[in-house]
Amino acid sequence: MPLCQSCQRFNIHSFSADPDSIRTYRLAAVEDGAQKDCDFCCLLRTTLKDDIAWLPYPASFCWIQLTLANDADLSEKQNSGPQYNKLSVRLANRPFLRPLLRSHDDELGEHELCVAADGESPAAKNQDVAGRYLGEDPASDLHIFAIQQWLDECSVHPECTQTNSGQFQLHARNALLPTRCIDVKDHRVVLRETGRRRGTYITLSHRWNETTEHCKTTVENVEARRKGLDLASLSKSFQDAILVTQRLGIQYLWIDSICIVQSGDNGEDWEREALKMGQYYQHSILTLAVTTTAFKNGFLSPRPQSAFTSLARLPYRDKDGIQNDYFYIYKRRNHVNEQFMSEVWNSELLRRGWVFQEWLLSRRIVYFTPSQMFFECQAKRPQSECQEATHLRHRPSTLKKGFDLKTNFDFTMPSIEKTWYQIVEVYSRLSFTMPDKDRVIALSGIANEVREVFSEKDLTSGEHKPLEYISGLWLRDIHYGLLWQQKSAPPMQYVRVHGLPSWSWSSLLLEVEWLERRHETQNALTVVGLISANGTIRPTESSVEHSPSTSPLLHAPSEDIRPNPDQYDVHTIFAALRIRARLLPVCVRGSFLTKEDLRLAAWATGVQINDRDVKAWLATNQADGIDPAALEATLSLDPVSKPWKAICSLRSPDLVGGWGSFEQYEFGNLSQTSSGTVIEAVHVSTEKELPGGFAFGYYSSMSHDVYNVLFVEKAPDGEQYRRIGVGRIFDKGMIQDFTRAEPQYIEIA
Numbered sequence: 070m071p072l073c074q075s076c077q078r079f080n081i082h083s084f085s086a087d088p089d090s091i092r093t094y095r096l097a098a099v100e101d102g103a104q105k106d107c108d109f110c111c112l113l114r115t116t117l118k119d120d121i122a123w124l125p126y127p128a129s130f131c132w133i134q135l136t137l138a139n140d141a142d143l144s145e146k147q148n149s150g151p152q153y154n155k156l157s158v159r160l161a162n163r164p165f166l167r168p169l170l171r172s173h174d175d176e177l178g179e180h181e182l183c184v185a186a187d188g189e190s191p192a193a194k195n196q197d198v199a200g201r202y203l204g205e206d207p208a209s210d211l212h213i214f215a216i217q218q219w220l221d222e223c224s225v226h227p228e229c230t231q232t233n234s235g236q237f238q239l240h241a242r243n244a245l246l247p248t249r250c251i252d253v254k255d256h257r258v259v260l261r262e263t264g265r266r267r268g269t270y271i272t273l274s275h276r277w278n279e280t281t282e283h284c285k286t287t288v289e290n291v292e293a294r295r296k297g298l299d300l301a302s303l304s305k306s307f308q309d310a311i312l313v314t315q316r317l318g319i320q321y322l323w324i325d326s327i328c329i330v331q332s333g334d335n336g337e338d339w340e341r342e343a344l345k346m347g348q349y350y351q352h353s354i355l356t357l358a359v360t361t362t363a364f365k366n367g368f369l370s371p372r373p374q375s376a377f378t379s380l381a382r383l384p385y386r387d388k389d390g391i392q393n394d395y396f397y398i399y400k401r402r403n404h405v406n407e408q409f410m411s412e413v414w415n416s417e418l419l420r421r422g423w424v425f426q427e428w429l430l431s432r433r434i435v436y437f438t439p440s441q442m443f444f445e446c447q448a449k450r451p452q453s454e455c456q457e458a459t460h461l462r463h464r465p466s467t468l469k470k471g472f473d474l475k476t477n478f479d480f481t482m483p484s485i486e487k488t489w490y491q492i493v494e495v496y497s498r499l500s501f502t503m504p505d506k507d508r509v510i511a512l513s514g515i516a517n518e519v520r521e522v523f524s525e526k527d528l529t530s531g532e533h534k535p536l537e538y539i540s541g542l543w544l545r546d547i548h549y550g551l552l553w554q555q556k557s558a559p560p561m562q563y564v565r566v567h568g569l570p571s572w573s574w575s576s577l578l579l580e581v582e583w584l585e586r587r588h589e590t591q592n593a594l595t596v597v598g599l600i601s602a603n604g605t606i607r608p609t610e611s612s613v614e615h616s617p618s619t620s621p622l623l624h625a626p627s628e629d630i631r632p633n634p635d636q637y638d639v640h641t642i643f644a645a646l647r648i649r650a651r652l653l654p655v656c657v658r659g660s661f662l663t664k665e666d667l668r669l670a671a672w673a674t675g676v677q678i679n680d681r682d683v684k685a686w687l688a689t690n691q692a693d694g695i696d697p698a699a700l701e702a703t704l705s706l707d708p709v710s711k712p713w714k715a716i717c718s719l720r721s722p723d724l725v726g727g728w729g730s731f732e733q734y735e736f737g738n739l740s741q742t743s744s745g746t747v748i749e750a751v752h753v754s755t756e757k758e759l760p761g762g763f764a765f766g767y768y769s770s771m772s773h774d775v776y777n778v779l780f781v782e783k784a785p786d787g788e789q790y791r792r793i794g795v796g797r798i799f800d801k802g803m804i805q806d807f808t809r810a811e812p813q814y815i816e817i818a
Contacts (some may be wrong), residue, residue, distance in 0.1 A: 070382045073107035079383045084137045096131040108381040116180045120160050134161045140458045150196030156182040186396040192385040198396050208369040213316045219444045226448035229432045234521030235480030241354035243267050249328040250321035253314050260294035270321035272353040273310045274427045276418050278362050280304040285326040288333025305367030306359050347426045347514010356431035360416040360438045368437035405457045412438035422499040426514045471495040485522045486546050490583045498580035505567040508575050509642045516639035539644045540573040548592045548754045554730035554795050555579040571791035572817050589757040594650030602643045645818035651752045651810040656722050658715040658745040670728045674775045674797035675759045718803045726800025750778040752807050766801040775799045789818040
């Protein structure tokens with residue numbers, strides 16, 4: 070690995086003498102070194118070749134600026150060395166151009182190289198270099214040691230040693246074991262009935278496929294597996310999971326398809342164990358996540374391609390300037406952020422619904438991907454096996470919201486309700502093989518943690534709010550929870566999930582969202598009862614006690630029977646709502662024809678626009694330096710993509726009085742008029758004092774009210790209603806018609 074004379078004198082500590090850790094090379098000197106086959110000069114020239122080709126001035130006037138940095142979290146390593154793991158490389162037209170002084174013309178692009186050292190080298194031991202290169206064999210001792218080291222570091226994180234709700238301390242080395250585990254301690258690997266003893270175990274997160282089907286435990290083979298598992302009959306990934314568990318010195322491994330009886334008992338064991346799966350992942354010491362089914366030879370098979378394209382070995386000098394071994398700088402094939410996004414976040418594994426709570430509740434996860442391992446825990450951003458941290462600085466806010474859920478989901482959150490809806494928004498886009506069976510149950514572990522937070526906050530505040538949870542929504546926040554809408558236009562053939570109530574987001578296989586919650590909201594309808602699948606009616610607490618946020622006019626007669634919250638706990642799949650509310654027939658016209666009409670409907674109903682540039686553009690109707698098409702995309706106010714239809718009163722069908730978001734394109738069973746379709750609107754809540762009252766006929770006020778409504782139709786049996794959409798109404802005449810309507814008792818299933 071030849072170096073030119075200049076690079077042979079490289080001193081990593083010379084960077085610390087500069088306040089911004091910057092050193093510079095003349096481009097001409099680097100070009101000369103590359104001509105002489107200096108590895109580091111060749112690496113720099115290759116990295117900058119496109120920038121050099123577009124230089125606006127002669128190369129003789131150009132400098133290469135190097136900046137050493139660390140992008141990892143060093144909070145646990147106080148009084149340590151600089152722990153460099155990144156080298157930023159850029160061209161500059163003067164030798165020491167400071168970051169804050171760079172102009173637009175100076176920016177020729179900044180490139181990132183990786184800095185690494187062997188774990189036992191002086192550069193690593195002196196904590197001058199934090200980056201590591203472990204090689205391309207994930208079964209190596211270096212990789213197993215990296216996992217063990219990471220586990221040890223994570224064990225001191227407070228966030229990683231308690232449940233999300235904060236109600237229980239976790240002791241991963243002495244956890245309550247799952248009902249069954251694979252015991253890997255001895256040469257004979259067996260399926261062990263644990264008797265709920267305590268111990269240490271690892272969980273596996275993987276996607277089921279045909280191979281998994283051949284490995285599953287059934288009534289027919291469970292007894293034989295208690296005597297010994299035939300490892301050769303297991304998939305390669307299962308064999309690798311057993312090997313990792315053994316090499317980490319941990320006795321037990323939990324794999325759902327092996328540790329739960331999957332067939333032959335009418336689903337009895339699965340029904341018991343499915344509700345515990347969230348707890349199993351939360352209490353395990355580590356989750357091994359296999360991100361793709363493409364690992365034909367297991368996730369520990371050597372990677373076919375090196376992680377880097379170019380590498381240079383540089384001399385390491387200690388603080389006294391004495392050379393003592395080497396360290397490495399290399400160019401990665403793909404940026405670590407792109408690798409994490411493509412191979413973890415957008416992997417086939419994390420697109421599956423069951424895996425969501427495995428990801429969210431696991432305290433520690435190691436992802437095995439085709440390119441490298443990634444580590445993630447509750448306290449820190451994901452990092453690569455080379456100890457590079459990932460970040461989403463330039464990602465859309467919607468993507469970042471999902472990405473940040475893991476570290477943000479805990480009992481210290483100011484609004485657990487807001488976090489719950491963020492969880493559901495991410496979860497709703499995931500896929501299931503059997504949604505009617507799994508879509509609610511696969512969220513139960515997370516819901517249980519949220520319920521614990523609710524209970525603790527109620528205890529602290531002295532408030533007594535309902536804890537009933539039905540089909541993915543909380544009764545205590547039902548007025549907001551009912552107002553979900555699909556995020557984009559529904560497909561021509563949407564899928565309704567059998568056995569789930571139409572008023573719940575879980576009843577449709579669509580990605581959903583909630584509009585931003587306003588503080589000035591007054592509840593309108595009252596849920597007076599929950600009707601189970603067998604027809605049993607249970608009165609709700611709101612029908613027993615007065616709620617200050619609900620109009621007394623809408624209260625049902627008092628009942629003496631209180632509901633049992635445990636009857637509607639986190640695994641409740643179905644219940645119809647018995648409500649008392651005002652209904653009003655309205656007319657649904659077609660979709661909004663222009664963006665201007667759509668914008669007006671959004672503004673009139675208080676739909677929030679978060680992007681500051683979009684707000685400014687809408688206020689001034691100018692787009693200086695901003696692409697209007699990009700702004701419309703940010704707004705999601707394209708009439709094609711925004712699934713809103715115009716809502717009008719029956720008396721004035723030509724005047725738009727609101728908007729509706731519907732889960733279906735056509736209304737074949739509803740009455741039609743020349744102006745549109747007649748449907749029933751149910752008043753759910755009122756958004757108070759939105760600006761613009763004068764523009765909507767409120768001549769004595771500068772503000773106006775907006776009604777949040779559900780749109781419903783009679784079910785085929787004619788007894789109950791079912792939801793078909795949601796919307797907002799701002800027309801003064803329609804609101805007055807609602808006020809004059811008599812409250813009714815109806816059931817929505």
